[in-house]
Amino acid sequence: MKTNKITKGILNPISFSVLIILIGSVTALHYANIIPIEALIALNLVSIFIACSIHVADQWEKAVVLRMGKYRGLKGPGVFFIIPIIDRIDNYIDQRVRVTDFKAEQTLTKDTVPVNVDAVVYWTVWDVEKAALEVQEYEKAIEYIAQTGLRDIIGKHELADLLQERDKIAEDLQQILDHNTSPWGITCQTVGIKDIVIPQDLADAMSKEAQAERERRARVILGTAETEIAEKFARASEQYSENPVALQLRGMNMLYEGLKEKGSMVIVPSSALDNMNLGAMGGLVSLAKANDMGTNQTPVVSAGQQ
Secondary structure, three states, X not given: OOOOOOOOOOOOHHHHHHHHHHHHHHHHHHHOOOOOHHHHXXXXXXXXXXXXXXXXXXXXXXXXXXXXXXXXXXEOOEEEEOOOOOEEEEEEEEOOOEEEEEEEEEEEOOOOOEEEEEEEEEEEEOOHHHHHHHOXXXXXXXXXXXXXXXXXXXXXXXXXXXXXXXHXXXXXXXXXXXXXXHHHOEEEEEXXXXXEEOOHHHHHHHHHHHHHHHHHHHHHHHHHHHHHHHHHHHHHHHHHHHOHHHHHHHHHHHHHHHHOOOOOOEEEEHHHHHHHOHHHHHHHHHHHHHHHHOOOOOOEEEEOOO
């Protein structure tokens, strides 16, 4: 990873423009015989000195200024001035939210399963002075701490917990990172688990296990449905045994439903005709449909009758 230090050139667009204007003005005065050559050289040096003292920091940046190697303070954002030669800008620190990718490869879980985990952390510098003085390369330090913390958390959890509780694991990792980076003036706002890769053989085995579990649940649901249906039929039989009229009405309704469609044929056992008195009902329904449809009758055939 490249260093987190941001350095800019000695001259920026503003200082360069000021330098051109000053040197041009001094040169024009010399050619107009207003100032001698000695003054021209001296004023040009002063112009360079003034131009080198002008610096610009972007809106999201703070400039760390050192004077003779000692911390002087923070400058920016916007235009600011330093004393050339005596002062120098060590770093421009970005205070925006930044993102760092990290991963743990071939890390064993608590149940000794090797996994590859990819994660991402969002962090920001809230105290520029601490970030500049307490840690040398905070971006690299954050990456190493995040990777170490992720490996430690993986080793404390089983594979099933990693797959099912990503949010909780990410929250625990975020707290670990924030605890370690707060003394540096850095806060880790969010940690996200992007991907968890397990060995292909284990993935196939887990897929077969899940499929078998789904089949088992389907069989249990089907058996439960059959049991409920049997219970409903048992209750219905009790009602019909105590009320023969209700059984006849039910038989008439079933016969009517079967005869509603044109050209349909309903075959019922002869015992049903005797027990539920469906014969008369079938004749009446057939006669009615014959009157409605003419020759397009719907016959009722009794099983067992010739």
